[in-house]
Amino acid sequence: MHRHGYKGRKFSRERDQRRALIKGLASNLIDHGAITTTTPKAKELVPYFEKLITKAKKGDLHNRRQVISxxxxxxxxxxxxxxxxxKLTARSSGHLRINKKDNRRGDNAQMATVSFVDDISTAKDDAKPTTKKATSLTKASVAPKKASTVVPSAPKKRVATHTNKTATRAKGVTKGDR
Structure with a gap:
């Protein structure tokens, strides 16, 4: 049992390392939309990130700087x-979900996936693949390619080099030292 006032997990790290860990997890969650981590880290991340979402919803300069920090x-x-x-204005809280997964193979740690409850995919991400398909059918890609005039050279033969074993033995190096 702890005394009063103990809050959070230590993760066998110092204070700055814990802060960097949570910041990194939050950034990866923003960038990828979902992350897989250990269950204790996921449980620490969710309240931290919920507070960030609340600040981000306000959107003014002060709260933007708070989120940056x-x-x-x-x-x-x-x-x-x-x-x-x-995209998360419909909910006041509960934006994230934790789904438990199988244990990690190396150390048998319980794993979990943290993801958003609502769909946060952007229209820009959906539009990118369609524009790539449209631009791939340009004249350059449709036109037949010219035959190259460069003749490929024959593969080079490997020549075995002779190692001077007698010279190493003469210097006093024994068979076990090599």
Whole structure:
């Protein structure tokens, strides 16, 4: 039992390492939409990230700077405030879910996936593959390719080099030392 006032898990890390860990997890969640981590880390991340979402929903300069200070990269903070938070206005809380997965093979740690409850995919991400398909059918890609005039050379033969074993023995190096 702990005394009063103990809050959070230590994760066998010092204070700065714990802060960096949570910041990194938050940034990866923003960038990828879902992350897989251990269950205790996921349980620590959810309340931390819920507070970030609340600040990001307000969207003013002060709260934007608060989000920047709590996330590992500035790009992730801007993405949270500008793209993700407007899509989460329907809920006041409970934006994330934790799904438990199988244990990790190496150390048998319980794993979990943290993801958003609502769909946060952007229209830009959906539009990118269609534009790539449209641009792939240009004249350059449709036109037949010219035959190259370069004749491929024959593969080079490997020549075995002789190692001077007698010279190493003469210096006093024994068979066990090599």
């Amino acid at each position: 709590k996330v590992a990269t500035i790009e992730s903070a801007h993405k949270l405030v500008d793209e993700i938070a407007p």
